[in-house]
Amino acid sequence: MNVSLLPKTRAFLWKKNKLLLLDQRLLPNRILWRTCRTWQDVAKGIRDMVVRGAPAIGCVAAYGMVLAARQTSGEARHNVAARQKQLEKGFDGLLKARPTAVNLRWALERMRRITREGGNLEQEAARIEAEDREANRRMGEHGASLVDSGATLMTHCNTGSLATAGLGTAFGVIWTVCRQGKLKKVLATETRPYLQGARLTAWELKNERIPFELITDSMAAHFMKTEKIDAIFVGADRIAANGDTANKIGTYSLAVLAAHHHVPFYVAASMSTVDFSTPDGKAIPIEERSVDEVVTIGGQRMAPKGTKARHPAFDVTPAVLISGIVTERGVAGRPYITSLHALASMERFSSTPSPVSGEGSGEGPLTPALSPVGEREIR
Ligand code: MRU
Numbered sequence: 499m500n501v502s503l504l505p506k507t508r509a510f511l512w513k514k515n516k517l518l519l520l521d522q523r524l525l526p527n528r529i530l531w532r533t534c535r536t537w538q539d540v541a542k543g544i545r546d547m548v549v550r551g552a553p554a555i556g557c558v559a560a561y562g563m564v565l566a567a568r569q570t571s572g573e574a575r576h577n578v579a580a581r582q583k584q585l586e587k588g589f590d591g592l593l594k595a596r597p598t599a600v601n602l603r604w605a606l607e608r609m610r611r612i613t614r615e616g617g618n619l620e621q622e623a624a625r626i627e628a629e630d631r632e633a634n635r636r637m638g639e640h641g642a643s644l645v646d647s648g649a650t651l652m653t654h655c656n657t658g659s660l661a662t663a664g665l666g667t668a669f670g671v672i673w674t675v676c677r678q679g680k681l682k683k684v685l686a687t688e689t690r691p692y693l694q695g696a697r698l699t700a701w702e703l704k705n706e707r708i709p710f711e712l713i714t715d716s717m718a719a720h721f722m723k724t725e726k727i728d729a730i731f732v733g734a735d736r737i738a739a740n741g742d743t744a745n746k747i748g749t750y751s752l753a754v755l756a757a758h759h760h761v762p763f764y765v766a767a768s769m770s771t772v773d774f775s776t777p778d779g780k781a782i783p784i785e786e787r788s789v790d791e792v793v794t795i796g797g798q799r800m801a802p803k804g805t806k807a808r809h810p811a812f813d814v815t816p817a818v819l820i821s822g823i824v825t826e827r828g829v830a831g832r833p834y835i836t837s838l839h840a841l842a843s844m845e846r847f848s849s850t851p852s853p854v855s856g857e858g859s860g861e862g863p864l865t866p867a868l869s870p871v872g873e874r875e876i877r
Pocket of ligand 1: 550551552553599654655656657658661662666667668694732733734735745746747811
């Protein structure tokens with residue numbers, strides 16, 4: 499593994515008997531690692547957005563299953579059927595944590611297969627993590643090939659190291675374009691209501707020394723009209739078989755604006771985000787989160803008490819508005835129903851990617867500020 503390709507930031511670290519989650523709710527103001535010792539801790543961490551981002555959720559859920567296996571006690575320790583029953587409880591509990599990101603189900607199903615085959619769960623979770631990191635690197639290269647020198651790119655939400663096991667999806671493309679010397683700047687949207695853009699993407703862009711400007715979501719149309727935006731790259735939480743894509747709320751409006759202003763609009767995601775069992779966007783479940791996240795910012799009330807509000811956390815961008823889907827196997831074009839299937843039938847990777855330290859995310863070049871000292875229990 500080329501260490502220079504490892505991100506400075508990590509969303510999670512597996513430490514043999516426990517999983518550490520960087521509490522993203524506190525960023526960028528505070529670095530705090532939460533300790534998960536049970537699958538219930540991991541499910542709570544996912545539900546409460548301690549960790550978020552589709553691929554990261556999948557990876558930590560896989561480690562949640564490792565913890566579930568270690569929690570088996572009493573009769574279940576020696577009885578295969580009883581053990582399997584306890585693991586199924588972990589599977590169901592983790593699956594329920596967040597409904598839209600399909601990577602969660604994808605990773606859990608992989609882990610379930612290993613439990614049924616009596617394989618090594620820890621190794622499988624580490625493999626899922628290492629594959630995601632390698633997929634990020636590859637999609638970064640494929641995505642960067644779509645961008646010319648001097649590019650101004652726009653992105654939405656957070657798709658970087660905090661949302662994945664590696665460099666990120668859309669963020670990985672931007673990172674690669676920057677390292678290739680082709681990037682002028684990034685316009686990052688703040689991403690109301692949870693502010694993943696302002697709190698997380700701006701923090702990651704700064705850490706990686708990538709030139710950027712933060713804009714509010716409502717400024718996107720203005721900048722597409724008044725400045726030359728060369729392309730928009732966003733991530734995905736679930737891509738239906740026909741290419742319709744669920745991603746952070748606000749993605750759909752960016753795609754509509756991009757079509758009006760003739761700006762190429764790309765989705766970057768690994769193949770684990772493609773859900774062939776979902777025929778189109780109408781069938782994607784959209785998570786509705788608490789309206790408190792809309793009527794307050796940072797705990798401060800922004801609307802009168804008793805205000806009715808809505809909070810769909812994701813929206814679906816129709817395939818027709820997407821210029822290309824960048825994956826680790828190449829860039830799919832329209833019609834996605836055929837191009838995505840063609841990518842799915844390709845060899846996965848020519849060589850098996852290896853985990854950083856041979857045991858998942860244990861070690862790596864974290865920024866000193868991110869070293870997991872002062873861990874707290876999950877809360
Ligand atoms: O609610 P979140 O913060 O988990 O939503 C994250 C996104 O929508 C990302 O854009 C998506 O997961 C793709 S990132 C790799």
